Amino acid sequence: MSMALPEALVDALCRLPTLQVGDITLRDATEADEQDIAAYRYDKSLYTHYGTKPPRRKPFAPHKLGQKAQDLTWYIQYRGRIVGECFVWRIVDGRMGAVGYIIAKDAQGKGVAGRAVSAMILHCLTELPFTRLYAQVSTANPASARVLEKAGFAREGLVRQGKMMSVYCDHWIYGILREDVVK
Numbered sequence: 140m141s142m143a144l145p146e147a148l149v150d151a152l153c154r155l156p157t158l159q160v161g162d163i164t165l166r167d168a169t170e171a172d173e174q175d176i177a178a179y180r181y182d183k184s185l186y187t188h189y190g191t192k193p194p195r196r197k198p199f200a201p202h203k204l205g206q207k208a209q210d211l212t213w214y215i216q217y218r219g220r221i222v223g224e225c226f227v228w229r230i231v232d233g234r235m236g237a238v239g240y241i242i243a244k245d246a247q248g249k250g251v252a253g254r255a256v257s258a259m260i261l262h263c264l265t266e267l268p269f270t271r272l273y274a275q276v277s278t279a280n281p282a283s284a285r286v287l288e289k290a291g292f293a294r295e296g297l298v299r300q301g302k303m304m305s306v307y308c309d310h311w312i313y314g315i316l317r318e319d320v321v322k
């Protein structure tokens with residue numbers, strides 16, 4: 140039986156809060172962002188260690204304000220365009236969720252993912268009812284592991300040849316708790 144989601148989470152799923160960290164804005168997307176989003180979303184080279192193939196191309200359907208989304212997806216605006224996204228999905232009982240992120244090739248290596256994921260995590264663990272967030276990261280993806288470490292995640296264990304989304308690979312489980320952030 141699934142539990143009713145806490146009100147604060149339902150509000151965020153219906154109306155994503157905008158977050159600001161330095162020169163990076165995390166926000167919902169509009170139709171005007173479609174080209175920027177397509178530029179990374181369908182870039183095959185970004186999926187080598189992601190755990191899935193790129194999605195099929197389809198017209199971008201922005202989230203309708205007020206309608207409850209399944210996941211919390213923040214689009215990352217940096218230097219005037221959307222360069223990627225970070226998200227919390229696989230939400231369980233409104234208290235646990237998985238974290239993912241992707242950054243356009245030409246915006247990588249500038250600390251964008253590290254800052255964006257840190258801001259998202261802080262918001263989710265302090266303003267929303269999440270008590271645990273986790274991520275699965277291929278052992279062949281050290282840049283992604285580093286992003287999580289910069290955001291305060293602990294490496295909790297190694298899964299050998301386990302299923303990570305839709306591929307089998309050695310991967311780490313990273314986790315962070317509210318009590319790691321709120322002392």
Ligand SMILES: CC(C)(COP(=O)(O)OP(=O)(O)OC[C@H]1O[C@@H](n2cnc3c(N)ncnc32)[C@H](O)[C@@H]1OP(=O)(O)O)[C@@H](O)C(=O)NCCC(=O)NCCS
Nearest residue numbers: 185189240241242247248249250251252253281282283285
């Ligand atoms: C993983 C990803 C999001 C990182 O984005 P980014 O904006 O470049 O990340 P940042 O610049 O904040 O940080 C990357 C860190 O990894 C480090 N890094 C990069 N390549 C590395 C490597 N081969 N080995 C070890 N560390 C590496 C960088 O030095 C940096 O750490 P630092 O800030 O301590 O110097 C980006 O590469 C990406 O979108 N990859 C494809 C999608 C993906 O794999 N998503 C994660 C799925 S779990």
